Amino acid sequence: MRPGLANAALIAAPLVLLCATAAGWAAASTPPGEDAGRPAEAPAMEEHPLGDLPADDPRMESYAHGNYILRVVDFLWSAGLLALIAFSGFGATLQTWAGKAARGPNQKVAMYVALVTLAMFAGSLPLAVYGGFVRERRFGFANQTFAAWLGDRGKALLVAVVLQALFFTVLYAAIRRLGRRWWLAGAGLSMVFLVMALAVAPVMIAPLFNTFEPLEDGPLRTDILAMARSQGIPAEEVYEVDASRQSSHSNAYVAGLLGTQRIVLYDTLLQQFTPREIKVVMGHEMGHYVLNHIWRFVAFLSVFVLLGFFLVDRVSRRIVEGRPALGISSLSEPASLPVLLLVLDTFLFLAGPALSTFSRIQEHQADEFGLDATRDPVAGASAFLKFGRLDLGEYHVHPWIEALLCSHPSLGSRVRFAQDYARQHGITEETPAAGTAP
Ligand SMILES: [Zn+2]
Numbered sequence: 001m002r003p004g005l006a007n008a009a010l011i012a013a014p015l016v017l018l019c020a021t022a023a024g025w026a027a028a029s030t031p032p033g034e035d036a037g038r039p040a041e042a043p044a045m046e047e048h049p050l051g052d053l054p055a056d057d058p059r060m061e062s063y064a065h066g067n068y069i070l071r072v073v074d075f076l077w078s079a080g081l082l083a084l085i086a087f088s089g090f091g092a093t094l095q096t097w098a099g100k101a102a103r104g105p106n107q108k109v110a111m112y113v114a115l116v117t118l119a120m121f122a123g124s125l126p127l128a129v130y131g132g133f134v135r136e137r138r139f140g141f142a143n144q145t146f147a148a149w150l151g152d153r154g155k156a157l158l159v160a161v162v163l164q165a166l167f168f169t170v171l172y173a174a175i176r177r178l179g180r181r182w183w184l185a186g187a188g189l190s191m192v193f194l195v196m197a198l199a200v201a202p203v204m205i206a207p208l209f210n211t212f213e214p215l216e217d218g219p220l221r222t223d224i225l226a227m228a229r230s231q232g233i234p235a236e237e238v239y240e241v242d243a244s245r246q247s248s249h250s251n252a253y254v255a256g257l258l259g260t261q262r263i264v265l266y267d268t269l270l271q272q273f274t275p276r277e278i279k280v281v282m283g284h285e286m287g288h289y290v291l292n293h294i295w296r297f298v299a300f301l302s303v304f305v306l307l308g309f310f311l312v313d314r315v316s317r318r319i320v321e322g323r324p325a326l327g328i329s330s331l332s333e334p335a336s337l338p339v340l341l342l343v344l345d346t347f348l349f350l351a352g353p354a355l356s357t358f359s360r361i362q363e364h365q366a367d368e369f370g371l372d373a374t375r376d377p378v379a380g381a382s383a384f385l386k387f388g389r390l391d392l393g394e395y396h397v398h399p400w401i402e403a404l405l406c407s408h409p410s411l412g413s414r415v416r417f418a419q420d421y422a423r424q425h426g427i428t429e430e431t432p433a434a435g436t437a438p
Contacts, residue, residue: 043272046389049381050419050429053412056394063139063392068405070131074124075349079342081123085116086338092327094119095335109172110165112334117161121153128153139392141247152246155208167193168337175332182331183313187306195298199258206255209246212239212264220275224282227373228263231286237262238282244268249391252281254288257298263289272390276379276433280370287369293362300358308347315343352404359407367414371421376433380418384411 056064085091098111133149136142142149171189175182197205206212215221215238225235243251243266250268254261263285270278288294313331316339320328328335348355371377388395388411397410408414422428 043274045274045277045379045382046385048429049378049385049415050422053395053415054385054388056388056396059139060388060392060394064394064397066135068401070135071405074127074131075345077127078120078124079345079349081120082338082342082345084123085119086342087326089327090119091116091335091338095327095333098334105176106169106173109169109334112337113165113168114161116337117157117164121157121160136247141249143244143247149246152209159205159208163197168334172332172334180313183309184306186312187302187309190305190309191298191302194301195257198294198298199256199260201260202256202262202264203260206241211242211245213241214238215240215265216270220270220278223275223279227279227282228286231290231373233263233286233289237289239264240267240270241265242267244271250387252285254285254294257294261289261294273383273386274379276374276376277383277386280374280376280380280383283370283373284366285370286373287366288362291362291365291369293366297358297362301355304348304351304355308344308351311347312340312343316340319343356405356407357403360402360409363408364417367409367417368421371418374433375425375427377418377422377425377427378429378431379433380421381415384414384418387411 085094094115095108095112098108098115102108102111132153133142133144133146144152167189171186174185174189178185202212214236215224224238228235228238239262241264243249248268250266250272252263252265252269254263256262263282265278265282265285269281273281316336317331319339320326320331320336326335328339330336331340367380371380374380385395387393393411395410395412395415397406397412402410409417
């Protein structure tokens with residue numbers, strides 16, 4: 001959850017709570033265009049899940065380290081773009097264009113937001129192409145042609161334009177009416193908007209990119225739904241998504257709020273992981289669901305949003321009022337937007353370690369929940385080892401990197417936690433998994 005609220009749409013769209021691995025993703029060598037996944041033979045567990053933790057191989061390190069660097073570069077790049085738009089006079093020019101085309105202040109804000117969103121999209125395209133396509137292809141993850149990838153980005157752009165134009169039109173109306181106290185309303189509006197975006201994302205936004213279907217019939221489905229029912233989760237809230245359309249990364253997540261909440265398993269996960277491993281991943285997601293992690297995260301985030309908007313008001317006012325040459329007469333002018341976003345994004349980036357620490361605590365709770373639900377730490381350790389091998393997430397993450405950047409505990413510490421759990425419960429690799437169908 002790195003980007004500022006300007007990107008609420010994009011936060012909400014692809015993945016709300018990335019689960020199962022720190023770096024995200026998994027690898028398979030399916031060539032693009034072919035029937036992705038569906039391996040010829042049934043997947044197997046990793047060898048000796050309770051044995052010594054393997055060293056990170058160079059490919060793993062190279063992919064994972066690149067991800068850390070990209071996170072920081074991505075922030076610096078977009079901060080640089082916002083600063084360029086704000087301080088070069090380009091923002092004021094865009095405002096003049098918007099003013100000519102619009103009738104009334106609300107339309108002017110909506111048009112300005114659309115223009116800035118397009119400018120940011122164009123400005124960050126080179127980095128997005130490298131990080132989201134070229135690099136993914138180089139590591140064998142991408143299953144899309146460049147045109148299809150670009151098509152997805154275009155759809156995300158349209159969603160962002162619509163949601164951001166709506167949000168900022170209301171926000172600037174609040175700035176015009178409330179004067180110096182606007183930041184309080186701004187923080188409140190942001191949280192309401194974020195909750196709405198999280199609620200509609202799984203039903204209105206995610207289906208623009210992928211197909212979501214109830215799990216395919218079979219013994220695994222029966223087991224998974226029985227597990228869900230035992231934790232009070234209705235069957236209609238467990239979905240499979242055709243994530244292999246975009247890439248071979250495998251994952252699972254919980255999304256939605258206010259009646260749209262659901263657990264989603266990637267088709268790639270269902271194809272590459274054994275039923276026992278899938279059940280532990282499912283148990284982890286059930287933990288997020290049952291422990292209300294999305295709501296708790298939203299509540300924690302709201303403290304930072306409140307503080308962030310207070311700072312945005314103080315710092316942006318100083319910048320705008322102290323530099324008449326920028327051509328922004330006051331904070332209520334839409335041309336102040338790049339300044340507001342620059343301050344808010346910077347604050348949220350600096351708050352990132354606190355937010356990711358909170359997230360790591362939730363992820364650990366979900367791991368514990370998953371092991372308690374399945375009583376299968378052998379499959380748990382195997383699943384985390386497999387995420388490392390296929391997904392190129394590191395087992396051994398430097399403690400500082402983990403503290404500052406990672407939303408999930410390192411895969412190594414998750415494997416070790418499952419191994420400790422096995423020891424404490426007298427479970428060995430030979431113990432038959434509880435609840436395994438005969
Ligand atoms: Zn998780």
